[in-house]
Amino acid sequence: MGEIKYKRILLKLSGEALMGKQNFGIDGDVVKFIASEVKEAYEMGVQIGIVVGGGNIFRGVSESAKGMDRVSADYMGMLATVINSLALQNALENLGVPTRVQTAIEMRQVAEPFIRRRAIRHLEKGRVVIFGAGTGNPYFTTDTAATLRASEINADVVLKATKVDGVYDADPVKYKDAVKFDAITYLEVLNKGLKVMDSTAISMCMDNEIPIIVFDLFGKGNLKNILLGKKIGTLVEGKHD
Template sequence: MSAAQKSRYKRILVKLSGEALMGDDAYGINRDTLNRIVAEIGAVAALGVEVGVVIGGGNIFRGVAGASTGMDRATADYMGMLATVINAMALSDAMRQAGINARVQSALNVEQVIEPYIRGKAIRYLEEGKVVVFAAGTGNPFFTTDTAAALRGSEIGAEVVMKATKVDGVYTADPVKDKSARRYERISFDEAISRNLKVMDATALALCRDQSLPIVVFSIFKEGALRRVVLGESEGTMVHS
């Protein structure tokens, strides 16, 4: 049996936060952390899995934070989208240096540096074995990159959205503040929404539920976690219909 046959999924969408790129830095992109994340993605791509990535921009600018200081919310959100373009370019360049064939597509029109998002072309890239990085969220203000991940995952026919976070799953309470908090192995969308568990924002959760698109929450800082999820091993928390 080949490595590709062993993988549980053929096509996945990884949601990567901008903050994940900071490492221990206060802001920006930590090169060592970036390279380690690229290695995790590369290990999965090497299994023959088709990988799409939606990346956030919180390490550079958060639209919600900008709006809280009095900035127009739509303007702040567009600035946040441009921050995701910077992260996507950095991620793509790191992949290139690691020998991984990657393409970046942007929901905002910045054709001088990145090609626009075209669904059919993105799917063709995936079928050719290229990692596709989706930048600029949905291209619209007032929507998070979580929602962008649910949307792109649905559009490209991903079998699962894998949300890479700082914690290794969804817990009954904040595991940092409450030592008795326990991790869910599986939980339904309705339970996650009714209990207000911080899996994704409500719009993203509702979209994934309506499309029967499961979400796996795992720690990107746990070595090999992404690969273990893809191989169907016990890792993180699955949110399902």
């Protein structure tokens, strides 16, 4: 095995990824696959924090939330992320990976409250830490929660796992001539309005000089190869060659 490039990572998973080809909910086989990929990274000795979205269950800005108070809808979305976090924890622990779930909204019967020093201690002791309930505040996405937690735990990189193999200048599903970027700067992402993460998340990574790698979650071995420094997906950072 080659030298590991990133020693502590924040993996951002979308809630939609967990539902696989279903229209709603959690696909057990998909969660098992994600857990197996995380286990590979764990066995390399990498310290892993994870933020998972809740869009497979409820999104505060979705059609189902229309007519609902935005704050209430966002809190419902935060609770959905906790359901996903517990599902992922169960899958990881079935593979023998020690895991802790910490939530921004207290619910002590199912998870620890988020405490930065405790989270870092868990990472140092070789436990995967899953951060649930977003930032605990409405109007913030789980992308922003991911970059916030990455900043708090001093992560070397944010790994944004998606259904496509990187960042394109247009939606590659809709436009077959869409061009993929191998590397791009934070400012280019913001100026071009590219759908990498929301602007708050991008700005936070830029301010704290945390690179973002956008990659295909379902490419077997992608996570491991990124950690070994192989060029996979799209690198978003302050400058590129």
